[in-house]
Amino acid sequence: MANCVVFHTQIASVMEVLANAAVAEICKLVDDDYAVFRLEITQSQKENRGLRRKLQLLELKVARDRAERTMRERVVASRPSSVKILDQYREMARGHLTGGRRSFVKPVRDNTWRDDQPITVDEGSGTSTQQVMVIESADGESAGPGGSSPVKQERTEGEDLQQIRNIQTGVAAGVAPPVATKDLTASPQPRTKRNITENSGTMNEVLKSETDTETLIVTQRLLHTGSVLRSDPEGLGPLGCPPAPGSEYLLYGNPSPRTVHSHRDSCDALETGNDPSCSYTTEIEPGNISLGLETQNDLSRGNLNQYSSSVYSEGCLDKKGEVIVVDEVTVKVEGNAPPTWNVDCHLGDRHSQGRDLLDYRGSLGTNLNVATHSPLHAFRDRVPVSTTMGPSDSHDSIVFDQVLNSKGQKAKAQAVGATSDNSNEKQFLCMFCNKGFSCLQKLEIHQMVHTGMKPFSCTQCHMRFSHSSSLKRHQRVHTGVKPFSCTQCHMRFAQAGDLKRHQRVHTGEKPYSCTQCHMRFAQAGNLKMHLKVHTGERPFACMDCGKRFSERSYLMIHQQKNHSTL
């Protein structure tokens, strides 16, 4: 019995020891796990903080962009007709110039600047600057209290503000900066045209007949990837073509090379010795707009479309444009100006003929870091000013971004490679089809085929065109003008080609023959349609009965007759 008690006692003590050991082990495990968990939690919290910070930055950025966009829209909407504005340089240079340094041109008459003093914005760190030059008349006071114009804007990103201030203050060396850079919140200050004249002596060549009552505002906004006053990498116009003598591509600042220290990329091969460092301005003046800056020397040809054509389609020509070139154009024409040049990009809205764009939509990737020489960026980034733009803009912009982003790198590479070639022929290759063009402006126009961009819009309908001539021809649809009359009959046609085609009726000419039979046709389209007879091609199927037709019109007739519910 006593042994039994002793045995139990021993068992109890062993059990207790074991239990203690187990508890200690458990506690150790718990402590270890707790430490691990705490470490993980700490890391997660850090990640959360970082993400939250990023989110806040993104939200701020979005809000700022939205506010800016709203501001611009208000500006465009409320801009008095007598105001002449050269503005809207929004991130145009994004992608045009990548990395490296950006310089902007010293105002010629600014005494505080030494002639050899470059203003350089280092963007190597990836920080962005934006710069915008705004020239407007004092009439714009009506747009805001105290003459403050909502146009003037300054947008900075992150450290850019400080960078800009450093530039402005540092460069100006404590003296009044060459141009008035104002924050949106800054109280409006009266400006005089001296602001302009102080900026550049060359302005006076353009700013004729200014009145003393006019106030010109020049605001610089450092651009995201370059300056408004950035020198054109190729010494070309906004269309990339050399400004012809007499053209109004304004050389902003002293054209003397000693005053210009501009960023040059690999396109320098096309540079001439005289570095213009020009900043191109296209200034549009609707006919009813009284300008503070007399740049529209002939309002009688104020057909905006003509103007826009001259601006955008004749960059290679020796064309006298009524332009003050400070920057890109802001065009707003509504009302009685028949055609409208929309600065926003219009992607092809054709259904059957916009295949190029549609094809690209599907194949495009996104690369936010690519850059392109294509001024198409300007279209993308510009503020839509035409109220004719439909709600599809955003989508268009997205698509357009995709086009640009995915193809821009290639375009740049091609352009750079082309410019390194001193040959004057076919220097610029289309990034889509590799077709060569001798002029960047021609390339730009050609690339509208691929991008679907249609800057020429009809004010009487929603048709848009990539060529001004197409718009002009289209307008005969509205006017009913048919200048081409048949000498054999009384038929009249709006297009010369229609007349020529019609005359085959009289001549009996049928140049299109079927290879499968002996049928001949006067029109190629009719032959093509006829060929379906041989191929048995019937691509149009009725959704209700499955019957197939060779032509859509047959299908439509069939549906109307047999499935009238449609």
Added chain:
DNA sequence: CTGGGGAAGGGGCCC
């Protein structure tokens, strides 16, 4: 009703 040809309307795009 369907299929097919003739002809015109109109836009894209190059030169």
Added chain:
DNA sequence: TGGGCCCCTTCCCCA
């Protein structure tokens, strides 16, 4: 800026 060519679409007519 316009000419010219090409293309697609649409309408009309007829078998």
